[in-house]
Amino acid sequence: MKTGFLILRALIILLLAGNIFFAACTQEKSISAETPESKRKELLSKAAELTENRKFQKAEKLFQRLFSRKADYELFYYWAKLKIAENDISGAITKFRKASMLTRKPEIWLELLEFEAKTANEYFPNDYHKFLEFAKEKDKLKAKNFYRIWEQNNSN
Numbered sequence: 001m002k003t004g005f006l007i008l009r010a011l012i013i014l015l016l017a018g019n020i021f022f023a024a025c026t027q028e029k030s031i032s033a034e035t036p037e038s039k040r041k042e043l044l045s046k047a048a049e050l051t052e053n054r055k056f057q058k059a060e061k062l063f064q065r066l067f068s069r070k071a072d073y074e075l076f077y078y079w080a081k082l083k084i085a086e087n088d089i090s091g092a093i094t095k096f097r098k099a100s101m102l103t104r105k106p107e108i109w110l111e112l113l114e115f116e117a118k119t120a121n122e123y124f125p126n127d128y129h130k131f132l133e134f135a136k137e138k139d140k141l142k143a144k145n146f147y148r149i150w151e152q153n154n155s156n
Contacts, residue, residue: 040070044078051082073103080111089119100127106139113143117150124150 043066050059063079080095096112109131116124128150131143 040066044074048078048081051078051085054085056082056086071098071102073099073105073108075099076102077108084115089115093119093121097123097127104134106131106135109135110139110142110146113146117146117153120150120153 043062047059047062047066050056050062059082063075063082066075067079076095076099080092080099083089083092083095093112093115096108096115099108100112109127113124113128113131115121116127124147128143128147132140135143
């Protein structure tokens with residue numbers, strides 16, 4: 001009876017030790033999984049959330065902090081969204097333009113063209129023709145609609 005108890009106790013100790021080791025390994029993996037890129041994505045997401053919650057000054061500071069580390073199209077895209085929320089259309093266009101220089105994603109270019117068209121921005125024709133060089137047909141049709149809007153707003 002005593003032998004069975006000792007074996008059972010030894011198994012419990014081994015299981016506990018295994019669980020502690022497993023937990024330590026899991027924690028180490030989660031720490032090493034937090035790369036600079038994942039941290040940047042997390043901060044970018046936080047800045048977008050601050051924008052949605054209308055905490056514009058905090059979002060602006062976070063975007064500036066992210067910009068000092070690494071500027072990419074996503075940063076400028078979400079920063080443009082902040083500018084729109086602040087009703088700073090000129091600032092939004094500037095950020096969209098910077099984003100468009102770093103990517104060919106049609107959604108970014110189309111938002112740039114939309115805001116340039118609505119404000120009769122002088123750079124619209126240049127950006128429009130650049131976009132047409134690589135855009136797919138369905139996106140070209142959307143861009144042509146913005147061109148019509150730009151023409152109407154420019155004729156006034």
